[in-house]
Amino acid sequence: MSFRVGIGVDAHAFADGVPLVLGGVRFESPRGLAGHSDGDVITHALIDAVLGAAGLGDIGSLFPSDSSTPEGISSLDLLRDALGQVRAAGYTVVNADCVLIGEEPRIDRRRGELEQTLTELAGAPVSVRATTTDRLGFTGRGEGLAAQAVALLAHT
Numbered sequence: 001m002s003f004r005v006g007i008g009v010d011a012h013a014f015a016d017g018v019p020l021v022l023g024g025v026r027f028e029s030p031r032g033l034a035g036h037s038d039g040d041v042i043t044h045a046l047i048d049a050v051l052g053a054a055g056l057g058d059i060g061s062l063f064p065s066d067s068s069t070p071e072g073i074s075s076l077d078l079l080r081d082a083l084g085q086v087r088a089a090g091y092t093v094v095n096a097d098c099v100l101i102g103e104e105p106r107i108d109r110r111r112g113e114l115e116q117t118l119t120e121l122a123g124a125p126v127s128v129r130a131t132t133t134d135r136l137g138f139t140g141r142g143e144g145l146a147a148q149a150v151a152l153l154a155h156t
Contacts, residue, residue: 002155003094006053010044011146013138020105022145023098023114023128024076024121027105033145036065040075041147042098042128046118047075047082049096049151054086079121086153093124094152100130102145 018032023042033039047059056062062085063069063078083093098118100107107114107130118126133140 004053004055004091004153004155006049006051006151006153008045008048008050008052008059008149008151009146010041010048010059011138011144012039012041013144014142015039021075022100022105022107024074024079024117025110025113027110029105036069036071037063037073037075037078041145042100042114042149043075043079043118045147045149046096046098046122046126046151047079049149050086050093050122050153051082053151053153054089054091056082056085056089076117076121079118083121083123091153091155093122094154095124096122096126096149096151098126098128098147098149100128100145100147101133102130102139103132103135103142106130 012033014031015034020027020029020032021038021040114128
């Protein structure tokens with residue numbers, strides 16, 4: 001058995017009039033994240049991490065922001081598809097770790113919900129954490145959110 005590690009990064013600006021979805025979970029917020037899909041930065045970073053570990057490209061190559069990818073699609077659907085391709089290539093997720101970067105929202109009360117949602121899809125433990133940038137940069141100014149993820153895959 002061999003192991004591979006992948007890293008994913010994503011960022012989106014805030015937008016009025018769209019729901020805020022993080023880790024596949026909807027948060028009460030007056031603004032969500034702009035994007036062709038639901039803008040879920042946590043799930044997007046996780047998708048890039050598993051695809052990178054498997055050597056299968058990135059989220060933009062599999063799901064381009066054009067008419068071939070339905071506008072407003074749930075990022076959980078994209079993750080489900082990406083994981084199907086990862087498994088078809090002979091890999092399984094061992095575990096993953098995701099970090100949300102931004103001042104708001106606070107996810108501590110819903111962390112278990114985010115982790116359960118992503119763990120069930122990945123078929124392996126997925127942890128979710130958050131950090132701020134002490135009000136520095138676009139996330140610190142409240143202009144958007146970013147996320148990073150790392151995934152460990154096994155190939156049998």
